[in-house]
Every structure is written in C-alpha cells, then in structure tokens.
Amino acid sequence: MEAIAAGAPLGRPHVAAALVASGVTDNAFTPDWIADGGRADVPKHVLATTEAIALVRAAGGTAVLAHPRSVKRRAEVTDAQLARLAEAGLAGVEAEHPEQPAEVRQRLRSVAAELGLAVTGSSDFHGDRKPVRLGEFTTDPEVLAALRDQAGR
Secondary structure, eight states: OHHHHTTSOOOHHHHHHHHHHTTSOSOSSSTTTTSTTOTTOOOOOOOOHHHHHHHHHHTTOOOEEOOTTOTTSSOOOOHHHHHHHHHTTOOEEEEEOTTSOHHHHHHHHHHHHHHTOEEEEOOOOOSTTSSOOTTSSOOOHHHHHHHHHHTTO
C-alpha cells in the first residue's frame, strides 16, 4: 500500500486502490468492503468539535476548522455552528480549500471576518490520487504567524 500512497499518509482511498489492484473487487467503496457500514469499515471515534477545541487549547495549540463546507464531505458546518465554535475557542476556519467552490470560500471569509476568526487555506494534498496541486491553496504567512502567537493562550 505504501507504493500506492506514494509517500502520502495511508487512508481508505489507498486501501480501496490496493483491493482493486489485487483483483479482489472493481469498487471497494461498497457495503461489501469499506463503504460506511461495510463489512470491512472501521468506524472512527468521533470527538465533539467543542471537546476537540478544548483539548487543542489545553495542549497549547490553536484550533482551526478544516474544510467546513467541502462539497465532498458528509456534513457542512453552518454559519450558526461556526459562531458556536468561535465562542468555544475556535481560532480560524479553512476557507481556501479545493473542495469548496469560490462562492463558498467567499462566504466563509465573510463569516470569519464577522466572528473574528483567522482565514486559512490548504491544498489538502495527499499524493497524486487527487487532481489538486500541492500548494494550490495556502495560508497567508501573517495569518500563520498570528495563529502561532495565539497558541497557548
């Protein structure tokens, strides 16, 4: 699987590719294999977001919410939910992300400004299995410095 991942962190897409490459199945993202609830699906332990924010802050870190409105994710974070997370200590929101259309990125920048949240970006590069280019979306160096300064407060 490491060869399939090409240096990227191993995940479900790599397991699926290995199953397909070995001839086990034509599509691993089915209930027979690794689809949600499938026989080989391993459920994740999911922490409440507010709990995760508290843990990050207690460890001296700064919490930033990644791809809150990705078109490929199952749950989108609403403006009201972002406000509650900001109240819980969220420091930033990833507005610049390849899976968020331009109008969504603009809305997230606006909401972040209203809530006093930093705006971050990431190409979310996990190897050559996705069409995104490394560094396609980034975080402004001044924003990164401000987030670092906030850490541990």
